[in-house]
Amino acid sequence: MTSLLEQQRQLRRMIVAGDDADSGALLRPRPDREPLLRIYRHAYTARLIGALRDNFGVLPHVIGDEAFDALALAYVAAHPSRYPSIRWFGDRLPQFMGERDDLVPHPALIDLARMEWALRHAFDAADATPLAAADLAAVGAEHWPSLVFEPVPSVQLLPMQWAVEPVWRALQSSSDDDLTTPEPEAHEHALLVWRAGLDNRWRALDTAQAALLRAMLDGRCLGDLCLLAADQVGEADAAATAVAALQSWLADGLLAFRSPHEIRERLKR
Incomplete structure (x- = not known):
């Protein structure tokens, strides 16, 4: 039986x-x-x-x-x-x-599928309170080079070979099934995808911007980001470039909140 x-x-x-x-x-x-x-x-x-x-x-x-x-x-x-x-x-x-x-x-369709899946993943990612610039005020300047930042769960950085964003935007903004979509162009770049509140967002990044963001996602400290920026723009402008990148990440809500106590405790490790 x-x-x-x-x-x-x-x-x-x-x-x-x-x-x-x-x-x-x-x-x-x-x-x-x-x-x-x-x-x-x-x-x-x-x-x-x-x-x-x-x-x-x-x-x-x-x-x-x-x-x-x-x-x-x-x-x-x-x-x-x-x-x-x-x-x-x-x-x-x-x-x-x-x-x-x-x-x-068409090979560009692979990048289009990757973009769509990333947007779906971003929408379903766990919630997290974004870090604000004011939250870093309690950290002494001497500790800034050792700061390591954590992205919110929805952040994704995709290497792209084709400019598929115009295709996606055209079809998202139109209900016309017969809409003629723009022909994708070969374009090596990176696509940043994340969620702000209930809204999915994305932004294309150039090579330099993507390299700094990738280093942050890999857990590199702010001092390392400055060294990476120095290779891109020279030592004189390295710190300003890294700080400008940090400010843009904070403005976009890409970084997860940590209390000043958590930041200080992490710096001790």
Whole structure:
């Protein structure tokens, strides 16, 4: 007698993986239910493709319904859902697109998918109180070179090869399905994505800005950021450049709040 748990696992394999090797034993009591199995299989795949359409709202419009369905079917087969919530289904789609250029009509679409996933992630990221410039007032000037900053959870920095932001902006601001989108241009840059309150935000960064932000995200102290800035603009302007970057991060709410006590305790480590 097959246990209920084993029957459930068997049914899951038959629906998700299309494994019919032992379907007879499961379906023998009601062989007339075999057509229902096909319905479940179709519904499972269709629901995951629908989730991909929701999680990547712009990509299907750019790539077209037929091409997107082909891409989605291949992705579902290669990467079955492994999360309790289908909100997270599609986390490996940009990487998969890079591996299957036969399913991607233009390489810029990979960057577009990465941007969309980052925006989704930013919206769902944990809340954090941003650090304000006034919060640093209690730190003595002698300690500033040792300061290490922590980003809020929504901050992401993406290396981009194509200028896909105009495409995303055009489709987000229009309800016209026949809108002609601008042709993406090859452009190596970095894309900063974060959330301010309930609003997702993004900003393109040049190489110098991205290098300083990446160093901060990697846990480098302010003194190291000044050294990095010196390589970019020279020693005379290094401190001003690093402080200007810090001020912009504070203004955008990219840094997580720490009390003066927490900052002093961290400096002691």
